[in-house]
Amino acid sequence: MPNKYKMIDLFAGCGGLEDGFLQSGKFEDVAAVEWLKPQVNTLIHRLETKWKVKDAAERVMHFDIQREDELFEGWQDDEFGQSKGLDYFVNKANGIDIIIGGPPCQAYSVAGRVRDENGMRDDYRNYLFEHYLNVVNRYRPKLFVFENVPGILSAAPDGTPITDLIRKGFEEIGYEIIEDLRVAKVNASDYSVPQNRERMIIVGVDTQRYSNIQEYLNEFYSEILPKYKGKKVLTVRDAIGDLPECTAFWDEEHHSKKKSHETPESEYTWHKPRYHNVRDMDTFRLLARDIESGKREYDSKKISELYEEKVGSKSPIHRYHVLEPDLPSTTIIAHLYKDGNRFIHYDSKQSRSITVREAARLQSFDDDFDFVGSQGNAYQMIGNAVPPKLAKAVSLAVADLLERMEVQ
Incomplete structure (x- = not known):
């Protein structure tokens, strides 16, 4: 050779x-x-x-x-x-x-x-x-x-x-x-x-x-x-289960007052949650609890109904998906840069979509792989990689x- x-x-x-x-x-x-x-x-x-x-x-x-x-x-x-x-x-x-x-x-x-x-x-x-x-x-x-x-x-x-x-x-x-x-x-x-x-x-x-x-x-x-x-x-839990807990940026009324719960400083780059509104966070919590409880009442039809109830409009595809902790992730896609609603963290306490670092781990990037650009840039390049x-x-x-x- x-x-x-x-x-x-x-x-x-x-x-x-x-x-x-x-x-x-x-x-x-x-x-x-x-x-x-x-x-x-x-x-x-x-x-x-x-x-x-x-x-x-x-x-x-x-x-x-x-x-x-x-x-x-x-x-x-x-x-x-x-x-x-x-x-x-x-x-x-x-x-x-x-x-x-x-x-x-x-x-x-x-x-x-x-x-x-x-x-x-x-x-x-x-x-x-x-x-x-x-x-x-x-x-x-x-x-x-x-x-x-x-x-x-x-x-x-x-x-x-x-x-x-x-x-x-x-x-x-x-x-x-x-x-x-x-x-x-x-x-x-x-x-x-x-x-x-x-x-x-x-x-x-x-x-x-x-x-x-x-x-x-x-x-x-x-x-x-x-x-x-x-x-x-390897499962989602294998990949991201050891990362520090964090909760999303959120507001109470129409983006007027963005707040964030105190998120402990992390040794991991890009492990910072994105902004969510309260409505979405409630939905994330509800769907993650449905899996945690073992009830699994929310099939795609019921998720579509939930979306219509929460958002007030119909969607041809169900727009929410909680990552199953004990299975591999669904395919990470570049659409993540727009929203993470199909990549909801399985822990209902965190009620958020996955961070850039979590997406990177699900794509098997090493933790020392740093991304240069905005949060949206990072999600997009991970999804396309x-x-x-x-x-x-x-x-x-x-x-x-x-x-x-x-x-x-």
Whole structure:
């Protein structure tokens, strides 16, 4: 094995996928690309403080991947500052071994298609994978890891299944992915992440370098990756049960007088509750007590009725959900930055939604992973991230795969 495999991270977000790859000790960062500034700042901070990357502010590129010529050759403009471009960093590293990342998933998600009147046909995010493909073609890594939502198995924005477009696109530039993509679906809860989170982990291999690729990929999904599953399934209580109790910011009348109960100073960053109104706090308490008591009277129909009673309007989906303490969490989503009503803490005494740190733990971020930006920024980047523990398992499996293929 070489010292470390050299990688580029595309659509890097705050760095959940990259952090897992770095945790494995088998990969080193060459460059990363992300277009949202709080995420860029967070990844730079993480690389500098945890991984001691001295030039992280240069390697993490704040840029729009759709502007390909500038992405490769460098740019200087008002919005994105300046950079030498990806070519510079790849040449400096004498080439790369692997590209990781996945385009934003809203356009592939079933929920996104339901909400959009055109079924996301016009959404530019459907086509960002073409830019991913062009970066892969330019730098010819040994393999790539393309992470996305299971919705891509059914997405067909222009009538053609996205999976066909992805497969054809990579075949045209000489990369092969597994024939039956359904085997590429994994659940993060199997990999020491205290959360039910299904994701596609699509590995593509360079056909110019390797042969018998389907055999290797079948082995990857059936034997190599499962080897890194966790010993037990972790629950919400396992993940957040030891964090200090805290109660929400609240007011009595229409935001006029925000108050907060005294929350003890915590050694944990971002463990601070968000603002709630009294009505919501009463609802949270009622629903958490329903679970604590074992009565479990509030099914989705009754929760919808409760919402209508409390808010005065109907909702097609039930808008409240208490996290079950003795099960993995439901999927942490970026919508958390708007409200946490579907992520209510199981302790009725606290009557609140989860804090940023609790959301981060449910995504398997280490406690020393700090987020740079507002509370809303932090919730959003956590919800969009790849859980680092899942990423670490994938990185270890990918390193094994590379070693096996190298000796063929």
